[in-house]
Amino acid sequence: MTSLLDVENLRVTFPTRSGSFEAVRGISFSLGRERLGIVGESGSGKSMTGRAILKLIRKPGIVTADRMQMGGTDLLTASEREMRRIRGRHASMIMQDPKFSLNPVMTVGSQITEALLTHEKLSRAEARKRAVAMLDAVAIRDPERVMSLYPHEVSGGMGQRIMIAMMLIPNPEILIADEPTSALDVSVQLQVLEIMDKLVTDRGMGLIFISHDLNLVSNFCDRILIMYAGRIVEVCQAGKLHEAKHPYTIGLLNSVPDLEHPRPRLDALQRDPAWREAPSVSALT
Amino acid sequence: MADLSQTPGGQRRLPVPRWLKKTAGTVLTVAVTLLGLLFVTFMIGRVMPIDPVLAVIGERATQAQYNEVFRELGLDKPLIAQFAIYVNDVLHGDFGTSIRTGQQVSEDIARVFPATLELATLGTLIGVFIGVPLGVLAAVFRGRWIDQLARLVGLVGYSMPIFWLGLVGLLIFYGILGWVAGPGRLGVFYQGLVPTRTGLLLVDSLIAGDWTVFKDAFSHIILPASLLGYFSLAYISRMTRSFMLEQLNSEYITTARVKGLSEWTVIWRHAFRNIRIQLITVIALAYANLLEGSVLTEIIFAWPGIGQYITTSLLANDMNSVLGGTVVIGTIFVALNIFSDLLYRFFDPRAK
Known part of the structure; x- marks a missing residue:
């Protein structure tokens, strides 16, 4: 599988008055023409990872890595000008x-x-x-009319489909979706996901799907990275999530209610301080 | 296609009553505000410890003369009737006669107001064209030297007394360097050379095509206008900076960057478009402030504007002029507020 993106030992650091804070602590992964899920709780560094790839970490944040390669471009040495050509057009x-x-x-x-x-x-x-054709492709009825609307005049689900249309129209190879359905009504979440999935698959793109919803990601992605405290603790094939070994992953799975096997009490996640210090698992292929 | 053109048309037809209601509401608000303004100025005129009769006839008149003028001025009528007469007069543009100048107050104001208008407009233009870019740059380069410079400019603008800066400005640019003309609107040799059309000397001289008069008028106005411009610049740049900082931290700015847009486009097409609405209010307020006639500036620069007119009238116990001037200024304030409201609706799609 040709890889669209290779990242080795990525770190995102924020210098603060009392020393520096590392939001992402040396993770490695690669992305092919696949759907890669990144799962983790709030503050695990998953969103920072997404933004670091586009070098859109706000100052004073610093992105470092041993290697960050997108297609033929070395993102680490790319100038801001080159990054602007990559953003939108390639990722x-x-x-x-x-x-x-x-x-x-x-x-x-x-x-x-x-x-x-x-x-x-x-x-x-x-x-x-x-643009009209693209709006049509994300299943928006009467796209001519929608073109002249303002964002406050469209619903959340429609807004997110507009976002998808906007981000896919220059035909990028990589799409990073950062919790794309968390703010939407449950009733439209699936519809938006299906549209995104179809477009990404049809175009043979690589998708990085960032979410805190393990079930959603396992249904929707090919491969899953589980992040904890800025590191990858486990890499799973989506279909083999039940074979996960890391206690954090198992804990996440157990803290989700299941309609078919109701439990009187959901397990609370017991955290082991050793997880934080365990070396990051490589997700390079 | 036919179906498409019908949909927006049909939508537009529905809100017409709402639009009408809004307009009616605005008109009513304005009417009530102006009536309140008239009431306040009227009451000020009545509670001031100045006897309007004595101001007209002087100290040495007889009791009979006093009583006659007392009746002539309508002071024997009940207060509410006096107020009704006052409102009726004002609505007809009649503010009474100025005791000091012996002319109709409305004529006096028509004469002095253009001077203030010209000065305030130029001052606001300077404030906007320097203050807005400065504020934007300060927000974009937050914490860098340009931000510090903007802060220093603002601090000096806020804390220096304007009369002091005015005097020092006159000393340096007029007294020592001789770059600009001194106090007044026009040099004595240029008085009355161009016919008065708008009362704005810069415009009148341009209409007449008289470049020497234009240059002299410009040389007179540039120092006080820069001074006023500097003060509104201080305010406008501070506000612009904080509005821009708020916008630059929003998500849609990240979206714009993700699209691969240049920083220039992100700042001006995306962020700046969103602050236009707030900025309009700030600029309108700054403009209204200058239109009030900055008394100190007008006195230092011997500028025959409305601020100086009201002050001089007040010192001469000439209440008709003071109240007339106050009503005019208040009306301008209200008008500017409505104007910025209208611009709001034009620039903000959410307000339509």
């Missing part, structure tokens, strides 16, 4: 809540065409046509 990201991630004073249409026009030389009319 894109969908964030949690479309209410905040869409610009409130720009129309849907101008935000989508902007994503396209940044990377391709096209006439406005042509870009508009492509």
